Amino acid sequence: MSTFERYLTAWVVLCIVAGVALGHAFPDVFQAIGGAEIAKVNLPVAVLIWLMIIPMLVKIDFSALGQVKEYWRGIGVTLFINWAVKPFSMAALGWLFIGYVFAPYLPADQISSYIAGLILLAAAPCTAMVFVWSNLSDGEPHFTLSQVALNDVIMVVAFAPIVGLLLGLSAITVPWETLLLSVALYIIVPVIIAQVVRRGVLSGGGQPALAALLGKLQPLSLIALLTTLVLLFGFQGEQIIAQPLIIAILAVPILIQVYFNSGLAYLLNRITGEAHCVAAPSALIGASNFFELAVAAAISLFGFSSGAALATVVGVLIEVPVMLSVVRIVNATKGWYEAGPAVQRRADIARVSANELTDSVNG
Template sequence: MTRTPSPSAPASVSVAARLSALDRFLAVWILLAMAVGLGLGRVVPGLDGALAALEVGGISLPIALGLLVMMYPVLAKVRYDRLDTVTGDRALLVSSVVVNWVVGPAVMFALAWIFLPDLPEYRTGLIIVGLARCIAMVIIWNDLACGDREAAAVLVALNSVFQVLAFGLLGWFYLDLLPGWLGLDSSGLDVPAWGIALNVVIFLGVPLLAGYLTRRIGERRMGRERYESAFLPRIGPWALYGLLFTIVLLFALQGGAITDRPWDVARIALPLLVYFALMWFGSFVFGRVIGMSYDRTATLAFTAAGNNFELAIAVAVATFGVTSGQALAGVVGPLIEVPVLVALVYVSLAWRRRFPGARTGATAPR
């Protein structure tokens, strides 16, 4: 993503006016991508089947390509020699683990039962979404909000480790054990650890390695200043292109289901809206209260609110079937998450000037 630094811009200039043209109209591009995807899914016969057939080990190759293109430019921007300043921040690391792996799944479990007590398939799908912590698109939201890139890289890596170790266990706890304790209906979830590990390797490991090698080799050949001023702006827009491509594919896959069952989509959307609001605002306020800087507070908030919908959809399809209510709930996840978190990027930037030492005149150069 690109930034147009303007340190002398007056404080009265809106946040949107200080963003680059690509970033300023991001919500428009995303809504258009959603509309194109839904339209393609409706008017092109067999498109969803053709896309679903391009899978290896449950991983959709076209979606994987879109995510890799989306994440690579941002991870190439990370200054990996500064990661020790993040790993030494215990408040950030502990807060992230607690918010992501204790608070997040519990909040989604409660909301799923409150809003969907009569719809067990959708309820189960939402709980699966809550268990899949974000390791992909959060990189984009964090970068747009001028969060701490190095902190985001560390936190998504931490989420990846916990995802491999804890996803299956938490699935058993929230879908089987806890409902039994509370006298509620239960539905088991058998998720192999290797499947989750493969998801993490594809959606985080590959672009992380590519970004790391690009920076190391690029700085060695060009120097840091030229690498950041000449090379990064050239690859930056590809993050948006990858994001839009991924959104088109996701909505093309489930375009028919979404447009045929609008009331069901609305029922699923309501708890998701509440979830994103609670997780983002709660984490943002918490970071501000304990004295975190703006950039790390934003990173904490976006990693807390985002979810790994790729994993959630893959698990729902593999366990319950591609036409199941659980799979539909997984697909509705990004339908709500994407526009909501884009809006929260603007909220985050608007609140930035409330932090000590933050610039009020412009978005910092990225």
């Protein structure tokens, strides 16, 4: 993890301060930026989102999908958490905390929008930072790569239906045309562009050339993210100043769902007997969110000044410290994990197979 990424939360806080201050100082400029739309797509933000997402997708090698069968237990657990649990658990937590427990402390006209933002945040699994979390937990790199590649493929077809279903259940009008346009603009097109760039660079210079390109693109991606946050908080400044507890309130369901989903994935992997080097990144992938896509979709669907956009930004704010705490937990509990009966059984079987192979070679 680079120094910039390690202190992402601090940078986000600075963006909040800068955005609020600039929004009050230059309201006309921010209104002009917010009005630069074509077919409900904000052009400045669309460019920034592409600069965020495409460098992350260039890292993904979709040929890794061939390795899925080698880690089918961990893959199965993570897919179950990502697509059958996390969006629905977040929606339930949003309805409970935002729609009921903390409702008296929130602007009544934004409650549905806050819930929508939380749903968008949980509806897509993380693509880029997962590699950092996996590395910090000594995760199996081939599993992480194949899991991320598979999630990206599923996201192309599953993101819109899941979001549409949960927004509908929340009694929020689903702007299907805008939702599908967001999927095309912020998932399908970036995936295509990223893979074309990746193959072109690999064919021209191999892995060293790709590594050099990623080294140049990563800072650009983070700068684009922070610029987008400044714009968002420029529009949200008045609301935040009027209701300073909003961010803390929105953080509550996000924190609960991160620990719940990572813990559930970790436990299910232990029950199935998966190795710790697979269970750790599985838990981390199951808990983290593709917040760049969530921010883009929230702006497209509900606008810059919406509660949905603010809710997704809270996910950015707490992403790094919360996920680092999950990394520490899975690292600290490795001994407990490997003492699980199913894990020990599989380790014994693997040991016997390795010994038999060695004997056959020596014989």
